[in-house]
C-alpha cells in the first residue's frame with residue numbers, strides 16, 4: 001500500500017486541522033485536493049457567484065500542482081453548493097466547463113458528484129469543490145530540456161553497479177565520477193528535473209571545482225552587481241574557529257559546546273555586533289542563534305573559508321559570481337557526461353534493501369526495482385526518513401534525521417522594468433535584522449537588459465512568520481518593508497513591480513528545507529562523523545556532508561566526488577559481482 005504524503009501548497013493558507021492535499025505514489029500517482037472554496041489570496045470571497053466558482057477551481061489547481069498533478073489529470077470532482085438554483089444551473093455549470101475545457105483543454109469529462117448543502121464551513125462561501133487526480137507514476141529517462149517531448153518511460157526491473165539516489169549536485173557529480181571509473185551507474189531522481197536546489201552564487205578563487213565546471217561546459221559567469229561594504233570582522237569568531245577541526249569533529253568534545261546565542265551573551269560584544277552575528281548565522285544556515293550549536297556553526301563558517309568569505313560579494317566571497325545560464329546548467333553538463341538513459345526522473349526511491357552477497361535492491365514509489373552492489377544516497381539528510389532501509393539505518397544516522405533541523409528560508413524575486421534602486425544610487429543589497437526581508441541582492445542580468453530583479457530572502461523566525469501568511473499577504477508584507485527601507489517617497493517605484501515569484505523551501509517536496517540542515521548544541525561532536533559513515537553498501541553524499549563549503553554547491557560537488565572515490569576504492573578491494 002503506497003504511503004500517503006500530506007502537503008500544503010506555499011500559496012494557500014496552512015490549516016491547523018487538515019492538509020490541503022495528499023498524494024499516494026504507486027504505479028500511478030493519486031493526488032487528492034481537500035475541499036476548496038472560492039477564497040481570494042486576500043481572504044475574501046467574491047460577491048459574483050461565477051467568480052467564486054472560478055476562484056475555487058483555481059485553488060484546486062494550486063493544490064493539484066503542488067502535488068505534481070494538473071487539472072488535466074482530474075478524475076473526480078465533488079461539488080458542494082449552498083442555495084442551488086435549479087432554474088439557473090448554468091451559473092454553476094458554465095464556469096466549470098469553461099475552466100476545464102477552455103483554460104485547460106480537458107476533453108474527458110471527469111466524474112462529478114453534486115451535493116446540495118445548507119451551509120459550508122466558511123460561512124460566506126456558497127461553493128466548495130474537492131478533487132481527485134490520477135497520473136502515471138512511471139519513471140522517465142532524463143534528456144536535454146529541449147528534447148523532453150516523447151521521453152520514454154521505464155518500468156519493471158533493472159541492473160547496474162551503483163544506484164545514486166538523488167540528482168542534485170552531489171548525486172550527479174558522484175554519478176559522473178563513478179561512470180568515469182568504469183562503473184555502470186543509474187541515477188534515480190524523485191522530481192521531474194535534475195539539479196536539486198541549484199541556487200545561488202559561486203566563486204572563482206576559492207570554489208575551484210564548480211568554477212572549472214562552468215568553464216568545461218562553456219557557461220558564462222558575471223560579477224555580482226557591485227561590491228558592497230563588508231560587515232565588520234568579528235575577531236572572536238575567527239579565534240574560536242581554531243578549536244574546531246572539520247576533519248575530526250569528535251575532537252570538539254574536549255571543548256564545551258553552547259548555543260550561538262549563549263556565546264554572544266557571554267562575550268562582551270556590542271549590541272550591533274550581536275545583531276550582526278545573529279543575522280549572519282540565520283542568513284547562512286536559516287536558523288536562529290538560540291537553535292544552533294556553536295561548534296556546528298564554527299565548523300560551517302570555517303568550511304567556507306571564514307566569516308569574511310561567507311559574507312562577501314568580493315572576488316574571494318561566496319557571492320562573487322552568477323552563472324548566466326543558471327547554475328542548473330552545471331548539473332545538466334554533468335548529466336550529459338553519462339551514457340543516455342543513466343538518469344531516471346519521477347523516480348522517488350522508497351526502499352533500499354541490502355541482501356547477503358552484496359545484492360542491494362532499490363525500489364521506487366512507482367514500483368521500479370533496481371538491483372545493484374552499491375548505493376550512493378545523495379539527498380538532503382532531513383528526507384532520509386522517506387526511504388525505508390532494510391536493515392534499518394544505525395541509531396547515530398537516524399539521530400541525524402531526528403535531531404537536525406532544516407533551514408527555514410523563503411525567497412521572493414521581484415522583477416521590474418526599471419532598476420529603480422540603481423537610479424537612486426543603491427546597489428540593491430538591503431539588510432534588516434527584523435524582517436520580513438532579511439537581505440537582498442540585485443540579481444538582474446545586465447547583459448539581458450530590459451528586466452531587472454531583486455532577490456529578497458527571509459530566514460529563520462522571519463521566514464517562519466512569513467510562511468504563515470497567504471501568498472498575497474506575503475507579497476504585501478515584503479513590498480511594504482521595501483518601501484520602509486527606501487523611503488515612502490519611492491513607494492510608487494517599489495510597487496510598480498512586473499512579476500513576483502516566491503519559493504518556500506520547507507514546503508518543497510523531497511527537499512524540505514535548505515540550504516542545509518543544522519545541528520543544535522552538543523550534537524556536532526556526537527553526530528558529525530555519522531553523517532558520512534558508510535552503512536553496509538550504502539554511501540552518503542550531499543551538501544551538508546561536505547568537509548569544505550558545507551551547504552554550498554561547491555561542497556555538494558566535492559562531497560559527490562568524495563563519495564564516488566569511496567565507492568571506487570571499495571570496489572577495487574572487492575570487485576562488483578557479475579550483473580547476471
Ligand SMILES: Cc1cc2nc3c(=O)[nH]c(=O)nc-3n(C[C@H](O)[C@H](O)[C@H](O)COP(=O)(O)OP(=O)(O)OC[C@H]3O[C@@H](n4cnc5c(N)ncnc54)[C@H](O)[C@@H]3O)c2cc1C
Nearest residue numbers: 166168169170190196197200201349514515542543551553
Ligand atoms: C535559499 C537557498 C540559497 C542558496 N544559496 C546558495 C548559494 O548562493 N551558493 C551555493 O553554492 N549554494 C547555495 N545554496 C545551497 C545549495 O543549493 C545546496 O547546498 C546544494 O544544492 C545541495 O546539493 P545536494 O546534492 O546535496 O542536494 P539537493 O540539491 O537537495 O539534491 C537532492 C536531490 O535528491 C532528490 N531526492 C530527494 N529525495 C529523493 C528520493 N527519495 N528519491 C530520489 N530522489 C530524491 C531531490 O529531488 C533533489 O533533486 C542555497 C540553497 C538554498 C535553499
